[in-house]
Amino acid sequence: MNLAEGVQTVSLVVLSAMLTASAVGVVLLPNIVYAAFLLGGCFISVAGLYILLNADFVAAAQVLIYVGAVNVLILFAIMLVNKKQDYAEVKLGFLRSAITAVVCLALFALLTVTVTSTNWAVTAEIAALPSTIVLLAQHFFSDYLLPFELASVLLLVALIGAIVLARRELVPDPITSGESITDDSLELLERPKEQLAASSSDK
Structure with a gap:
């Protein structure tokens, strides 16, 4: 720019x-x-x-x-x-805040000294730099194509695994002959698969 x-x-x-x-x-x-x-x-x-x-x-x-x-x-x-x-009130909270303030001020002083003491190579001429998007695209689809595709496959596998782990099956409770059908009995109750497997094994 x-x-x-x-x-x-x-x-x-x-x-x-x-x-x-x-x-x-x-x-x-x-x-x-x-x-x-x-x-x-x-x-x-x-x-x-x-x-x-x-x-x-x-x-x-x-x-x-x-x-x-x-x-x-x-x-x-x-x-x-x-x-x-x-x-609950933190014990020695004032002391912790004081130590944090001292550490932050020390880091700020260190950064200030680094900035002021470094000889920055600044030129008056502004060079027209190429777009980083073009350079990154060239590297992604030439030198780093295999790692790029492997990372996308890994993210896809992780997404599918998260969906499988979070999935729950909707299993309606059985209605016996003596029970009357109410509004609550028509609702699908959400139960995890482990609970479903345990109930089926008991039968």
């Missing part, structure tokens, strides 16, 4: 501010739903940074996989569980 130098600088500052604010909100907000939404903001900000680095495929994968799949899965898990429980 060939952008002007001013546009790149402004985009970098805005995306960095969004990423930092979202990450701080994920850590500090007590509401887990808001934290999950801010986690999606972190992923989108990282995708924007990938676009500035001309990594268009990595940016698209970041949005599709992390925002569209992982973050949505986290939100569904939070909303489906929705367990209200009074948490």
